[in-house]
Amino acid sequence: MKLFLVAGEASGDRLGAALMEGLKTLAPGVAFAGVGGPLMQAQGLQSLFPMDELSVMGIAEILPKYRKLRRRLHQTAEAVLADPPDALITIDSPDFCLRVARLVRARRPEQRTIHYVAPSVWAWRPGRAAKMAEVIDHVLALLPFEPPLMQAVGMSCDFVGHPVVAEPRATAAEAQAFRETHGIGKAPLILVLPGSRRGEVGRLGPVFGAALGLVVAARPEARVVLPTVAHVAGAVRAMAAAWPGAPVVVETADDKRAAFAAADVALAASGTVSLELAANAVPMVIGYNFNRLTWEIIKRRALIDTVTLVNLVSDTRVVPEFLGPACRAEAIAPALLRMMAAGPERAAELDAMAVTMQRLGAGGEAPGLRAARSVLGALGHRA
Template identity: 40%
Template sequence: MTAPPLTVMLVAAEASGDDRGAGLMRALRAKLGDGVRFVGVGGQRMRAEGLESPFDIAELSIFGLLEGLMAYGKVVRRADETADLAAREKPDVAVLIDSWGFTLRVAQRLRRQDPRLALVKYVAPQVWASRPGRARTAARAFDLLLTIHAFDAPAFEREGLKTVFVGDSTLAIDFSAADPAGLRAQIGAAPEDPILLVLPGSRPSEIERVMPAFEDAVSLLKADRPNLQVVAPAAPTVAELVKARVAGWAHRAHVVEGDAAKRSAMKAATVALACSGTVTTELALAGCPMVVAYRLAPVTYAILKRLIRTKYVTLFNIAAQDFVAPEMIQDDCNGPALAREIALRLDDPALRARQVERQNAALLKMGRGGPDANEAAASAVLDLVARQRLSTAT
């Protein structure tokens, strides 16, 4: 008699989590073939791997205290729906990816619903930066933590949570198929034209907060550099928002969608202006110098400024313990300041080369060239399932 397939529930509520979830699905399918099926919540990438998500995750891409309070009712409803899905599908294990606020609520519901269900948290909350009490909360909510940073483990292991460092799947992104020359031809750029990449984030709130400053910076730069080509790779969660904003610009910009176009644009770019997030690691891997920016609601920023224990927000800056890429945060995220930092890099090839060299050194500290994170995560999940089954059998 053939054993039923392993049912894996995956829950991701943001673009970066969707990408990790898709990678984990591929790795599990490579190990188990038809012996695994997937249920849960995800975005475009996880849907491409066969997941049927009951709702669009774009509405859960929330960052900020005020924004979180305003979306609280929606988050609770979606957490309830996710728990209802688990009740129907009866998964053997649930992997809850990033998005601390939402996935914790889901975990609490799943734990009450079925205390025997194996619960995995994939990507640790950044307790080294703020709110260290989350380590104890995680230990109570989950059976296993998969971390993308080697320095995450001690805080959680002290609370009794089994923790496995799997590495960051972003560091394994393959740019070998990127076609920078094709991207230049697509946008009509001459070989000598500089290209500025504009990446305003993957959350609607990020577009709202940073795009006005990004627009001002681009206008100032274009006024002095008519041949500057502007390309905006749009994350799936905000593609329509980005296209609508760019359509209203006085100067032409090219919006590109999809991973292939994004990677080609990253390899073709002279400099990037990026909203803080996973995309900064991708840019560094592509060898693209950048200026990093972020803006929060004023109340959120005032509170977080008291809580944050690190002066860096960009992962490779944290790894280097230095401002390898400039970080223009809150009031510094304004058009003239951003334009000034970008202009320095557009006009100075040696500065760009030094920054890329330092970015590469920081990537090595982050684990570039290490084991495949998707493979490591899949193995850790299957090990947990095996232990749970052995425990139940005895």
């Protein structure tokens, strides 16, 4: 069996890697091709080109890179058509991935297609599901309330759980060793996560740094740790050099896991990182800002009053978030200070995070294996 996978950003790379691992367990001999990052490559994928070329978010941010993205789009579709797989599996990044599927289907209508991560039609642009159904046969959903929304427009869909519930976490001993190695001791540890895209780091870094200045002024013993990824590590290090809290930047998987386990609180960009923090029971404050044009468009089309997945899955609004014009240091800092205290706001977040993990499949079969089983079932293969 041959499968062509396409992921466009770090979160998709994690999903794709877990899926590949599950497929190799259930269908030994499966072959992979496509586009992916380091985790998918570690599972045996030879990426057509560096995945981080696709890690662009926002309308205004995409425009300067349009021509290059268009070339990569056609290159990917041609690779599928040159050696047709049993299924084209696109993973998140719908602006790129679904265009690949459309190009392929236009020239090979019989091509089976699967998309991993249902579009968030419950959040904005509900018509996306019907449009996606024109080129996608089957969907792997991360959230338990999504399958009916996909099935309503003609696609089959399985809830496969969120891989965050099965990701390895550091032990208490590893967390303590991390603190000792970096001279943190018993000081309050603030995780800072300004995103995995260069644009995010550039926009959020100055705001997060200013917020930390206010927090450390009130809690001078606090220390700061920034887990990051290789392609933005240089920018993060340069940015954090002038920050308070003696920042420590970590890149390796082991160090990042230990940092999450050791943290007392986090200041993070909006995204799937909120679920990683929830899995490690780290109370958080969320901040995010778009280019002004992108923000105005999203604000007008949004169907929900929160973007934080912990708030959505737990059906609460206990995670403070500061979005668009509200993403300001003087607003973020007090919320972060309150979350550092052992009070009702922190306790409410911890409860919501526990509910979130349970609803996303914690304690059940690994989501990567569930996703693999769903793929094989959709293709009529017996595991």
